[in-house]
Amino acid sequence: MIKIDVVTIFPRMLQAPLEDGIVHRAIEAGLVSIGVHDLRAFTDDRHRCVDDQPFGGGPGMVMKAEPFLRAVDTLTAAERAAPRAVVLLSPRGRRFDQAMAERLSRTGHVVLLCGRYEGIDERVCEALGAEEVSLGDFVLTGGEVAALAVIEAAVRLLPGALGDEGSAQADSFSDGLLDFPHYTRPSEVRGKRVPDVLLSGDHGKIGRWRRKEALRATRARRPDLLARAPLSAEDQSLLRELESEEFEVAASKS
Numbered sequence: 001m002i003k004i005d006v007v008t009i010f011p012r013m014l015q016a017p018l019e020d021g022i023v024h025r026a027i028e029a030g031l032v033s034i035g036v037h038d039l040r041a042f043t044d045d046r047h048r049c050v051d052d053q054p055f056g057g058g059p060g061m062v063m064k065a066e067p068f069l070r071a072v073d074t075l076t077a078a079e080r081a082a083p084r085a086v087v088l089l090s091p092r093g094r095r096f097d098q099a100m101a102e103r104l105s106r107t108g109h110v111v112l113l114c115g116r117y118e119g120i121d122e123r124v125c126e127a128l129g130a131e132e133v134s135l136g137d138f139v140l141t142g143g144e145v146a147a148l149a150v151i152e153a154a155v156r157l158l159p160g161a162l163g164d165e166g167s168a169q170a171d172s173f174s175d176g177l178l179d180f181p182h183y184t185r186p187s188e189v190r191g192k193r194v195p196d197v198l199l200s201g202d203h204g205k206i207g208r209w210r211r212k213e214a215l216r217a218t219r220a221r222r223p224d225l226l227a228r229a230p231l232s233a234e235d236q237s238l239l240r241e242l243e244s245e246e247f248e249v250a251a252s253k254s
């Protein structure tokens, strides 16, 4: 059983989302225990103040170091150093990805710190050996939604978390490519048919079609992933097919 603790000034932003779906089931099944903690409980002044003006001047407020440091000290008091990870969610962080989700899902204790305002006093990261992690190149109003994303990505990877054991293996990124497109009944939706091959019952053909469509989507949307993906000889040949199809389309338009 792994433990995840979240430190936030808005505990309610996390509570409801953790009470539904796969994450809730994983908690009930004893695969993970998730604690949500109010940062203000770790202040020591009458007004439970968590922020202050930035040294050096400028607009906005900075989250004070000491409440976060006390929170992490309290939450990790019972344990020796490893295996644990302290993660601070902020747009300045290293990009979160599936590899990081896998690593966290194998970490006994993960503490997620949610920043707000202009950021958190830099000495929190230094003092705790925390890693600063970002979901992507956009700015949220706080780290809470990012923390939820990290929790979901890691918890669904815990052995036994997914009903169908195959589905974590099959989804996007497990092989370095985007997933192929999916279809279900009815076979026609607003004049749009399901690709015939999916109704053919020929599983060899279906497998090749799906691999080709995964390559097509990755090439069009995420060429950065395609450049790093391990490709078989069959993949190379499917990519050449895609390229010549594209050439045909371009030629027919000129």
Ligand code: JF5
Residues within 6 Å of the ligand: 089, 090, 091, 114, 115, 116, 117, 118, 119, 120, 133, 134, 135, 136, 138, 139, 140, 141, 142, 143, 144, 146
């Ligand atoms: C935050 C200072 C934290 O905006 C984010 C974020 C984006 N990707 N991942 C996290 O976090 C909120 C904003 C400003 C610290």
